Every structure is written in C-alpha cells, then in structure tokens.
C-alpha cells in the first residue's frame with residue numbers, strides 16, 4: 001500500500017520550519033534557521049522542506065496534503081482592526097507592518113504553492129489549534145486537557161482545549177491584546193533584552209530579584225481573574241500602536257526609562273524579572289485550574305512560546321491540579337508545522353491514533369539532519385583537522401575523563417534536535433561538580449551574560465538522587481529544586497553579597513547546574529531514546545560517581561545551534577571548547593591546525 005505523507009509548514013513570522021509525517025509517524029522536522037544559519041529565519045523554509053522530503057526520499061507530488069500553521073487572513077484582520085480602532089496612534093505600526101503583510105501574507109497561498117511546486121490544496125489551521133495539536137497528538141496520553149499560551153497568533157493569545165483519541169477541541173480562548181506572552185515580552189523589553197528571544201534571560205534573572213513589583217503589576221497593569229483570564233491596561237503598553245513594547249506611562253510607573261541593552265544590570269531589573277515571572281506563574285496556574293475544571297482530565301499538554309517557561313512548568317507540576325504534564329519540545333512557532341501536519345493526519349484524513357502509554361511519539365525530538373561516518377570523515381580530511389577514530393567504549397571513557405578534568409567538550413551525535421533546546425545531539429558538555437564551570441562556559445564558550453544558568457542532563461534513574469523530581473523531563477522543560485542534602489547553605493556574609501556576586505558561591509555539590517535559588521532546569525536521559533548520550537553520562541558516572549553532566553546548546557550567543565560537522569568544527573575552533581566529538585571521532589583543540597576563517601572547505605561543505 002502507498003504511504004500517506006503530510007507536510008506541515010510554519011513560516012513568515014519567526015522561526016520557520018517544516019515537518020513531514022509518513023502514515024502519522026514523524027519522519028523529520030527542522031527549523032529553517034539551522035540550515036540557513038540565520039537565527040529565527042522567518043522566510044519560506046525551502047531547505048527545511050527539501051530536507052524533510054529528502055529523508056523520506058519523495059517528491060512534493062507524493063505528498064497527500066500540505067498544511068500551513070496559521071490563517072493569514074485572520075491575522076491580517078487583527079492587524080487591520082487594531083489599526084482602525086486606534087487611528088491615528090496606530091498609523092506608525094501599520095505602516096511598518098502593512099506592506100509586508102499585504103505583499104507576503106495575504107497572497108500566501110499562491111506563494112506557498114509556487115515555492116513548493118505543489119498543485120493540490122493547501123490547508124490552514126488556526127495558530128493556537130496548531131499549537132494545541134502539537135501538544136496533544138505526540139503526547140503519551142489518550143485523553144488530556146490542552147493549554148496553549150504565546151504572544152499572539154491570529155486573535156488568540158491563549159487557549160484551553162481538550163484532546164481525546166484522534167481529535168482536539170478548543171474550549172476557550174483569550175484574545176489579543178490581552179496576552180501573557182506580550183506581558184512577559186513587555187518586561188523583556190523594559191529590562192533591556194531582545195523581545196522574542198530575551199524572555200529566557202528574564203526567567204534566568206528572576207531568582208536574583210525580589211518580587212517587589214507583583215502588587216503593582218496586578219493593580220495597575222492588569223485585571224487578573226480567578227479563571228486565569230485577564231485584561232491588560234493598554235494605557236501602559238505600546239505594542240498596539242508603536243514600535244516599542246512599553247510607553248511613558250509604563251516608565252513612570254516603574255521609575256525610569258527601559259534599561260539600555262548591554263548596559264549594566266541592576267537590582268531593579270532583577271526585581272522586575274522576579275515580579276513578572278511570579279505573575280506569569282500565577283496566570284499559568286489559574287489557567288491550568290480552569291482547564292482542569294472544564295475537562296476533568298488528569299493529564300495536561302502544553303505548547304506555545306510561554307510553555308518554554310520551564311520555571312512556571314515546574315510549579316504547575318508541583319502545585320497544579322494535574323497528575324501528568326507533557327510539553328511539546330518545539331513549543332514555539334516552529335512546532336506549529338508539526339501541529340498542523342498532525343491535525344491534518346488525524347482530523348482531515350480521519351486516521352486512528354495509537355497511543356503507547358508512557359511513551360510520546362517525538363523520538364526524543366531527534367528529528368533533524370544526521371551525518372554518516374563517511375560524510376564526517378570526508379569533512380575532517382578536507383579541513384585538515386587532527387582527529388582520532390576511537391572504538392565506542394574508549395571514546396566514551398576518554399570523553400568522561402576529559403570532562404572530569406574540567407575540560408569542555410562539544411558533543412555532536414546523530415540527528416539534530418527539533419525545538420530550541422539541545423538534548424545531547426548538538427550539545428556542549430562540562431563537569432557539573434566544578435565550581436568554575438558556570439562562569440567559564442558563559443564567558444569563554446558562549447560569550448554571553450555571566451548570570452545565566454546551565455542545565456543538567458541526568459541519568460533518568462538517578463533524577464530523584466539529585467533533584468526534587470521523580471518523573472520524566474526529557475526535553476529540559478521542567479525546573480525543580482536540587483535535593484536538600486546536596487545544597488550548601490549561604491553564610492551570613494554570603495547573604496549580603498549583591499545579586500550576581502552570589503553566583504560565585506557554590507550552592508550545591510553540583511554547583512555548575514544549581515541556580516542561585518537552588519533550582520535546576522532538568523533533562524532526564526533514558527537509554528531507549530538517547531542511547532549514546534546515556535552511555536556517555538554512564539561512563540562519566542563510572543569514573544566520578546556523578547550521574548549528571550552540564551548540557552548547553554552547541555552554539556555561541558546570537559547563532560543558531562550547529563547543524564553540520566562544519567558548523568560544529570567552526571564553533572569549536574572559534575571558542576575555548578577543549579575537545580570535540582563528531583560521531584566516532586575525537587578532536588582535541590591543542591592538536592588542531594591554526595584556525596583561519598573562510599577557507600575553501602567552508603564553502604564546499606555548506607548545505608544547500
């Protein structure tokens with residue numbers, strides 16, 4: 001029998017992506033940015049589509065259906081009505097958004113068909129429906145409540161839904177301009193970080209601050225209701241009408257203009273971060289309670305950019321009404337490509353959904369490009385890199401030894417992850433026991449702010465030894481406290497230290513992955529989904545007794561996560577990473593030839 005293929009696409013906003021299903025199985029999924037090397041690339045995902053079709057060995061004419069992750073006309077309607085409703089204040093932002101929308105987004109159907117060379121009909125789902133589908137269908141649950149939260153799609157900014165068998169139903173929506181994502185982004189902007197990517201930094205900064213502004217936010221900026229819905233007081237925001245997120249009233253309320261990007265962080269930004277984080281958690285908790293009331297379900301699935309708020313997710317799991325929580329690893333808009341494809345497969349094509357209890361269908365999120373041993377070796381030979389091919393046990397043991405010597409190792413293995421987190425396929429690793437590791441990795445490797453925490457990858461069976469969590473967190477989307485007995489209390493003198501200085505005081509016996517408030521953003525690693533990564537941590541455990549490694553994404557600040565051996569080697573050579581593993585090959589920095597930019601091989605080995 002012929003296979004049934006469905007292609008999902010998300011594009012033209014930020015983080016374009018493509019995903020291919022074969023008879024419902026997720027065959028491939030990748031963000032365009034990883035292939036073009038343009039961070040958050042919003043263009044039509046040409047390379048991502050070609051990659052997905054290539055994995056299946058098919059042509060676009062073999063595809064049964066193509067889906068797009070939102071409805072451009074509805075989105076245009078929102079922009080237009082916003083504009084009409086607030087003339088003349090809206091004029092500026094409309095002029096900025098207008099031509100682009102009209103040219104690219106209204107004629108999207110034609111554009112997609114032409115770009116794809118596809119003759120069939122293209123199907124559209126609503127933005128939050130795509131998020132909801134990406135949250136429920138790959139989950140390990142036959143039935144679940146669904147919560148989606150982001151900045152904005154067409155009109156919806158959050159939704160509550162229910163998933164059962166092979167369908168989902170949206171029960172409630174919160175609409176623009178009342179948006180938890182935009183509220184968070186407003187504070188991201190005000191504290192001097194980049195909207196759409198700096199939200200993670202605000203979350204990381206929050207534990208250094210006090211929740212001083214919570215009352216002010218709840219009193220002045222919003223009207224938060226018991227059910228989690230709210231209205232934002234537009235008097236303080238500028239995203240409806242202007243090019244910035246906040247306005248003069250906002251500045252007045254919080255005592256000054258926004259922090260200039262890259263300028264020194266002060267206690268005020270930390271207190272603001274902590275405050276908006278707490279408000280965000282409160283909204284998440286209330287929405288989750290409402291979802292529970294409406295569905296009676298014991299499982300919750302989540303997606304949408306706000307579902308990347310792993311501190312909030314951790315609280316939901318601990319304090320919320322649900323027994324089980326599953327979060328789509330590609331929770332942002334890239335995941336919409338996967339959501340719309342699955343919605344088509346189940347709802348439109350009417351296929352049955354088979355759930356394996358306790359196991360999701362994301363394949364560990366390892367859904368992107370992989371490279372054969374021959375391809376890697378051809379690359380290494382062409383670059384003149386110094387490398388050794390090692391037998392597996394020797395390789396793992398050598399890496400474990402390097403880590404134990406406080407060396408930093410680039411780890412490149414198998415298919416690249418789909419979604420923003422590195423999960424042991426494109427990761428930089430370190431020893432979590434080292435008190436110097438956090439500062440070293442931030443400054444010498446990632447070239448980023450020193451306050452940012454690192455995440456632990458822990459052997460699944462040992463997670464409760466280290467953390468107050470006794471369950472799966474395969475996608476690094478849950479934050480939980482480090483176990484009490486591993487913590488090191490602060491002395492009175494250390495308590496007096498100012499914000500970031502506290503960072504240099506070890507907080508536990510795994511200080512490199514213990515945040516200032518004793519929390520950690522956990523990835524549990526199981527042998528069935530991540531066999532080689534698991535074996536590596538096991539080798540490190542055999543050598544040191546420690547079942548945890550530091551795992552951070554393989555890239556530098558401002559760059560997408562590496563995809564190819566060439567990307568990895570370049571990142572390795574440009575930073576202070578000490579050793580690099582590419583499949584079965586081990587490369588040590590001090591053995592490499594001198595690094596020169598723009599060599600011939602860099603052109604030859606670019607993906608196109």
Ligand SMILES: [Fe+2]
Nearest residue numbers: 150304305333
């Ligand atoms: Fe979204």
